[in-house]
Amino acid sequence: MSTQSQPLIIIEELGKTFTLHNGGGATIPVFGNLTLQIEARECVVLAGPSGIGKSTLLRSIYGNYLPSVGAVKVLHHGVYVDISTAPPYKLLEVRRRTMGYVSQFLRVIPRISTLQLVAEPLLDNGVALDEAYARAEAVLTSLQLPRAHWDLPPATFSGGEQQRVNIARSFIRNYPILLLDEPTASLDAENRAIVVGLIRDALAAGAAMIGIFHDDEVREAVATRQLPVAQFKLAA
Amino acid sequence: MNALAQQNALAQQVAPAPLLSVTGLSKRFGNVAACSDVSFDLYPGEVLGIVGESGSGKTTLLNCISGRMAPDAGEVAFATRRFGLSDIYSLSEPDRRRMQREEWGFVHQNARDGLRMRATASANVAEPLMNMGGRHYGKMRAETEKWFNRVELDPSRLDGQPRLFSGGMQQRVQIARNLIHRPRLVFMDEPTGGLDVSVQARLLDLMRELVRDLNLAVVLVTHDMAVARLMADRLLVMKQGKVVETGLTDQVLDDPQQPYTQLLVSSVLQI
Numbered sequence: 001m002s003t004q005s006q007p008l009i010i011i012e013e014l015g016k017t018f019t020l021h022n023g024g025g026a027t028i029p030v031f032g033n034l035t036l037q038i039e040a041r042e043c044v045v046l047a048g049p050s051g052i053g054k055s056t057l058l059r060s061i062y063g064n065y066l067p068s069v070g071a072v073k074v075l076h077h078g079v080y081v082d083i084s085t086a087p088p089y090k091l092l093e094v095r096r097r098t099m100g101y102v103s104q105f106l107r108v109i110p111r112i113s114t115l116q117l118v119a120e121p122l123l124d125n126g127v128a129l130d131e132a133y134a135r136a137e138a139v140l141t142s143l144q145l146p147r148a149h150w151d152l153p154p155a156t157f158s159g160g161e162q163q164r165v166n167i168a169r170s171f172i173r174n175y176p177i178l179l180l181d182e183p184t185a186s187l188d189a190e191n192r193a194i195v196v197g198l199i200r201d202a203l204a205a206g207a208a209m210i211g212i213f214h215d216d217e218v219r220e221a222v223a224t225r226q227l228p229v230a231q232f233k234l235a236a
Numbered sequence: 237m238n239a240l241a242q243q244n245a246l247a248q249q250v251a252p253a254p255l256l257s258v259t260g261l262s263k264r265f266g267n268v269a270a271c272s273d274v275s276f277d278l279y280p281g282e283v284l285g286i287v288g289e290s291g292s293g294k295t296t297l298l299n300c301i302s303g304r305m306a307p308d309a310g311e312v313a314f315a316t317r318r319f320g321l322s323d324i325y326s327l328s329e330p331d332r333r334r335m336q337r338e339e340w341g342f343v344h345q346n347a348r349d350g351l352r353m354r355a356t357a358s359a360n361v362a363e364p365l366m367n368m369g370g371r372h373y374g375k376m377r378a379e380t381e382k383w384f385n386r387v388e389l390d391p392s393r394l395d396g397q398p399r400l401f402s403g404g405m406q407q408r409v410q411i412a413r414n415l416i417h418r419p420r421l422v423f424m425d426e427p428t429g430g431l432d433v434s435v436q437a438r439l440l441d442l443m444r445e446l447v448r449d450l451n452l453a454v455v456l457v458t459h460d461m462a463v464a465r466l467m468a469d470r471l472l473v474m475k476q477g478k479v480v481e482t483g484l485t486d487q488v489l490d491d492p493q494q495p496y497t498q499l500l501v502s503s504v505l506q507i
Contacts, residue, residue, distance in 0.1 A: 021495035022502065063484060065491040088470040088484045089252060089279045109444065109466050110437040124448060 006075060007037040008177050008208040009061070014070035014084075016053070016060050017234065029234035030056045034070070036227065040176075043199070043209040045223040048230045054212045057229060058179050060084075061210065062101050063091050074099055074177060096124055100175035102183040106154055106162040114140070114157075115150045118168045125173065139168045143194060159186040171198050178202065180211035184218050196221045253315065255280050255421060255453050256301065261310035263296055269477045270296035271307070276472060276482065280420065283447055283454040285468030285485060287461065289500070293477040294457045295425060301455065302423045303336050314339075314421070337367050341414030345426035347406035350413070353399040357389075357409050360398060364417040383412040387442060404435035411439075415446060424456045428463060440466055461504045465489055473497045 015032035030053040046054040059065040063083045073080040076098045122132035143164045154165045184192045199222045213219040254277035261274045270293045286294045299305040303324050315321045344350040351360050362376045384391045387408040428436040471488045473481040481494040492498045
């Protein structure tokens with residue numbers, strides 16, 4: 001995947017400011033001058049109180065938000081791709097193959113079975129149908145999602161069950177880079193421990209991660225380093 | 237199919253060549269500029285959503301790029317099988333029509349515009365195969381039946397007339413008709429427009445699955461932001477004939493940069 005010395009993510013002088021054109025042109029500065037490198041087997045935890053810009057930073061790295069200044073270079077098949085300037089098809093390719101994202105909420109097409117949703121990232125990467133479904137069953141089993149739920153769409157599931165479906169979609173294949181936005185927020189202790197295990201396994205296998213965890217126990221268990229986002233806060 | 241998809245994915249990664257390349261396209265109706273200076277590239281396997289309010293020029297743009305209405309200025313180049321990347325309006329009429337028939341599909345908002353309502357459903361679905369030179373009735377019948385199953389239509393309705401079908405069924409017939417000949421590019425004009433939401437969800441999933449399995453490129457016109465989010469990889473936001481913003485779908489919807497896009501996104505009703 002990569003050599004020891006090559007960081008998987010290089011963030012250079014990154015900054016994000018929102019401009020609300022329909023709110024009288026108000027600007028909301030979030031963060032600036034953020035420089036960071038992340039290597040394989042590292043899990044950088046974004047720290048700080050709510051509203052400091054942790055999720056905004058994570059979304060800017062994923063390309064969900066457009067960075068205002070700076071660069072996010074992601075190692076994709078041996079070449080760095082700058083997320084802030086890459087054309088959409090390239091960004092989609094990076095997301096499909098290299099960089100996964102676990103959000104707090106599950107957002108999927110309604111009425112699709114859980115098993116199909118979980119197998120989807122594999123099918124998108126050209127894995128054969130049988131194998132994709134077998135692996136989907138395996139990951140759902142390891143996350144202890146009751147078998148009776150597999151053929152149902154997750155819309156009616158509890159918050160914790162939906163979150164586990166979300167986690168299953170991201171851990172079913174070995175993304176070299178994973179961005180985690182409070183993946184354990186609505187899980188009980190037992191399931192939290194299972195997710196911590198998945199995260200550690202992925203790190204041991206060479207993944208790089210950036211995460212937001214409000215749960216101290218999880219944070220202690222997975223973080224290799226903490227980044228207090230407040231130090232990059234821009235004055236409003 | 238999946239080996240093919242993988243091959244395509246790899247090929248795309250090595251040398252991405254656009255399937256459709258639009259440059260400086262403009263179209264006026266009298267004093268009204270329906271499209272001004274629109275440019276974009278579309279790659280194989282990519283779903284491009286065109287969004288904007290009524291009258292913003294979405295349908296005019298779709299008509300111009302799908303060879304149904306010549307633009308006043310600009311070029312619409314398509315990577316044709318026979319001639320390579322060529323301006324579709326500089327091809328001869330028969331060549332252009334043949335390319336449209338063999339390499340493209342067009343799904344209308346209203347199935348009545350895309351189907352022969354008094355021919356049987358199977359005749360509607362099989363017609364593109366005949367257009368491509370198919371003459372073996374049994375084989376075409378079998379292929380039609382396969383596509384009926386694929387779009388989840390009951391094969392017992394093969395010989396029924398679409399005018400006696402529900403709106404959702406008609407739309408499935410239209411989708412089967414537009415995909416059976418394995419096009420590389422499909423244009424869709426509000427494909428789930430008049431359907432109730434439960435039918436819409438099933439159809440959206442079906443279309444997504446087909447896009448993935450056939451490595452289809454799609455240009456999708458819609459004013460429904462939820463449909464755009466679920467279907468499109470990338471969006472063009474139009475206002476008064478101009479493209480005001482373009483980018484990855486979730487980026488445009490979650491972090492819109494332009495005043496008009498911010499207004500559009502903030503106006504979506506939540507349930």
